[in-house]
Amino acid sequence: MANLRAIRTRIKSVENTRQITKSMKMVAAAKLRKTQSAFASLRAYAGESGKLLAEASAGQTGIENPYLTPHAECRRICYVLIVGNRGLCGTYNQSLLRYCENLIKDSDKENYVIVCGRWGKDLIAAAGLEVRENYEIGDTPTHEEALTLAERLKELYREGSVDEIRLVYQHYRSVLSQVPEQAQLLPLQKQEETGSADRSTIFEPDRDSLLNTLLDMYIGNTVHAVLLEARTGEHSARMTAMTAAADNTEELINDLTLELNHARQAAITTEISEIAGGAEALRNNTAGG
Amino acid sequence: MAKSFHLRIMTAEGTLLEGEADYCHIPTTAGSVGVLADHAPMLCAMPEGETLCRMEDGTEKTVRHSSGVADVRDNRVTILADRAEL
Numbered sequence: 001m002a003n004l005r006a007i008r009t010r011i012k013s014v015e016n017t018r019q020i021t022k023s024m025k026m027v028a029a030a031k032l033r034k035t036q037s038a039f040a041s042l043r044a045y046a047g048e049s050g051k052l053l054a055e056a057s058a059g060q061t062g063i064e065n066p067y068l069t070p071h072a073e074c075r076r077i078c079y080v081l082i083v084g085n086r087g088l089c090g091t092y093n094q095s096l097l098r099y100c101e102n103l104i105k106d107s108d109k110e111n112y113v114i115v116c117g118r119w120g121k122d123l124i125a126a127a128g129l130e131v132r133e134n135y136e137i138g139d140t141p142t143h144e145e146a147l148t149l150a151e152r153l154k155e156l157y158r159e160g161s162v163d164e165i166r167l168v169y170q171h172y173r174s175v176l177s178q179v180p181e182q183a184q185l186l187p188l189q190k191q192e193e194t195g196s197a198d199r200s201t202i203f204e205p206d207r208d209s210l211l212n213t214l215l216d217m218y219i220g221n222t223v224h225a226v227l228l229e230a231r232t233g234e235h236s237a238r239m240t241a242m243t244a245a246a247d248n249t250e251e252l253i254n255d256l257t258l259e260l261n262h263a264r265q266a267a268i269t270t271e272i273s274e275i276a277g278g279a280e281a282l283r284n285n286t287a288g289g
Numbered sequence: 290m291a292k293s294f295h296l297r298i299m300t301a302e303g304t305l306l307e308g309e310a311d312y313c314h315i316p317t318t319a320g321s322v323g324v325l326a327d328h329a330p331m332l333c334a335m336p337e338g339e340t341l342c343r344m345e346d347g348t349e350k351t352v353r354h355s356s357g358v359a360d361v362r363d364n365r366v367t368i369l370a371d372r373a374e375l
Contacts, residue, residue, distance in 0.1 A: 011297055013355075027309060038302070041303040041304075042301050044299065044304070045300065045301045045369065046301075048299060048367060048369055048371050049358070052360055052369070055332070078299065090365065093333070095366075134304065142302070143300070143302060143372070144372075146301075153302070185317055197354070199360070200330055201330040201331065202329060202330065202331040202332070202333075203332055203333070204317045204319050204322065204331060204333030205317065205318050205319035205333075205334065205335065209334055210333070210334045211358070213334040213358055214358060215373070217358070220301075220371065224301060
């Protein structure tokens with residue numbers, strides 16, 4: 001009977017695992033919805049400020065802004081690695097770390113690594129990345145957190161500690177697919193001018209300081225958008241991984257139940273044949289005696 | 290009744306206030322500006338401060354906000370600030 005009991009214990013434990021993976025999936029789904037709605041509000045805000053930026057910069061050629069001017073020589077690149085806050089989300093974090101490692105290996109420039117997210121401090125250290133700064137970013141990044149990070153990045157660029165800033169994150173393609181990607185934050189790349197120069201617009205106090213304000217907003221919004229995109233990807237990856245895990249436990253439970261029934265049937269058959277054998281022997285004894 | 294314009298105050302976390310207003314008082318980096326309907330197109334930078342809005346129904350609302358920009362055109366006033374609260 002030891003076998004039967006072992007199988008039952010096993011089923012119990014797999015059922016517990018299923019419970020856990022199911023709830024983790026539900027939590028990830030709820031967080032995913034939250035980040036998605038935050039993303040929608042940000043998109044409206046960023047769209048509006050982008051439109052104003054295009055309008056204010058339309059027809060302007062010699063804009064003086066520290067963030068638009070590349071440094072004379074690019075010696076040191078700052079990589080902002082945006083990892084997840086937790087594991088259990090498939091290869092989301094590992095593949096991103098691998099990607100970032102390769103980026104750094106392939107470049108002959110110095111690097112300055114900033115990590116955002118709580119995941120795998122030891123793994124990142126083991127990969128040989130020298131992490132200079134660490135930022136805690138919540139599961140649904142707020143604008144506040146994005147601005148703090150953006151402020152620090154701008155400062156690094158302004159004081160010349162780094163000559164280029166790149167955000168390294170998992171680009172969100174769909175719930176099922178995220179791809180590691182890098183995007184250059186600073187120096188800002190000039191975009192195609194779309195706005196029309198409306199001469200009648202009054203600029204208060206003047207066009208240049210207005211442009212500076214708008215560019216600041218633009219940088220903050222870009223950082224926030226990337227953080228939200230990375231988190232959306234993380235929650236989706238976790239949801240997918242947990243769905244797969246829950247499905248697996250289901251399958252395992254079915255297999256184990258089948259095995260349990262076989263074992264039980266075998267035990268019953270053995271018992272019956274033992275009883276039958278015993279009865280036979282008893283009858284023979286009585287007949288003989 | 291005074292003519293009104295469409296007012297919208299947006300932050301990164303969502304739209305804080307949207308509605309018809311007939312007057313609003315915006316602090317800009319060059320001094321405060323009062324906006325009535327049919328104002329000339331204007332784009333202005335705002336420091337941290339308070340914007341006073343008188344809505345169409347006569348209620349007055351004060352919005353505290355961080356630095357940002359205000360866009361005035363075609364009887365639409367859009368105020369963008371990273372943070373804001375009523």
